[in-house]
Amino acid sequence: MNITIIGIGLLGGSMALAVKDKYPKARFFGVDASVVHGQLAVAKGLVDEVLPFEQAVPQSDLVVLATPVNTIINLLPTVLDALPWHGTVVDLGSTKETICAVADKHPRRAQFVAAHPMAGTENSGPGAAFRELLPGKNLIICDREKSNPDSLTLVESVFRDIGMKLFYMTPSEHDLHLAYVSHLSHISSFALGLTVLEKEKDEQAIFDMASTGFSSTVRLAKSSPAMWAPIFDQNRQNVSRALADYIQFLEQFKAAIDEQDLGQSYDFMNRANVIRRVLDGIEKR
């Protein structure tokens, strides 16, 4: 089986490592816009060789689109055009509505499976890839009824075999949930980083006074703008709504503090504490 990973970064590279473990005879081709990323990916053993798109895709049984989401919508039609008749393409993008809409217009839509692994770190590039990123995490598959049974089976098997748990939903459900559970926390973290950096021109002062709590909350502010700008754009309606909700809670919290309404701020925090139950589950996972 030939597998082509387009975009051999954190996600594509980690997937290659995990799949290689389970399918030692599979052959991995890498396609990447960056020559250096390609070299690193081969040197690190993420893929067997780097090939041009035109050579890799036509001889692939499975193509994995692991680029930023703006590149996914550009490449997906071309991949479907170049794929052999029995081949399958799966994407790992963090948005699903725009990507699925692009796929729906293609005559070979059934060879595509829309997927999104609930995993990542604030780092990017082939150097950040590691075998343990995906196993044990959840994978969301969208519009499964639009994929042909063989393509769906192939994708489900590969992800199950590397230890992922599969969930199914529509692209619009996916994008709505993700706006709250993932995209919003990235923006809250980016904005927190900005606010603190803007105020504390002296980085040493932040460093001296920040505790591990600050570090944890602002960690996602290290994330790649090239990856996230197109995600926020493709999911802008849901993200904008989530941000409006978030800002409203912050305004209410601020009012409670300004008015010295300790009962109200106590109540906000008590309600937020419920998140402990959810987090304890995630951490034990």
Add this chain to the structure above:
Amino acid sequence: MNITIIGIGLLGGSMALAVKDKYPKARFFGVDASVVHGQLAVAKGLVDEVLPFEQAVPQSDLVVLATPVNTIINLLPTVLDALPWHGTVVDLGSTKETICAVADKHPRRAQFVAAHPMAGTENSGPGAAFRELLPGKNLIICDREKSNPDSLTLVESVFRDIGMKLFYMTPSEHDLHLAYVSHLSHISSFALGLTVLEKEKDEQAIFDMASTGFSSTVRLAKSSPAMWAPIFDQNRQNVSRALADYIQFLEQFKAAIDEQDLGQSYDFMNRANVIRRVLDGIEKR
């Protein structure tokens, strides 16, 4: 040497464990409003015995005020009244202006040292205490010139001996910096938890779709309202200003997303990425 810890929770208990390690002959008394916390603290070996305030303080060389900050301002004058003439009281509160203002009104002000360790977790109570919480972290001491040299030396020695790095500033500098570097990140996390819980009435859905990134950003939303409500209140002017700055960045970010100004959101994230340098330092510390 007799040391009394008033409030034997995460911070007071962790300090007792670390100090015990370095001063095995010191005797530790615990004072706590909760009988159960007292029992747990003795059972866990955080203190040698639990005593009523009136018995513990008059026989103490060092009293550590490790309660929520509203209780600190209530107890501090009483501790100074009851302290032997050679005794010292240090507080570990997360605000400093209000506490130092209360101390300044007391005739025995010089026996007080105002301190704040840059350490904590989202957990509280004696069960959460652990020996490694304070060593390696930073301690801020405020208004050191108002403490008598012996009291200052005692406090500095104890904290240096358990491996903390000491910094000095005024109470108003402390409260301003902390509003940005600590208090704001707690509020951003509480509000994120609230927003997501409000939207996703189904906790299972959050659980299924949340990644470790969400978990890290929202971790502080588990923090104790009883501890944080009085902190936000005592530092309300700085916290309110920090929140206003934060909300402004979020509004600008939202506008960039709404207007599909990818250049602008790219720029925001790029500027926020600078936080990586600071965080890499904190994590290596």
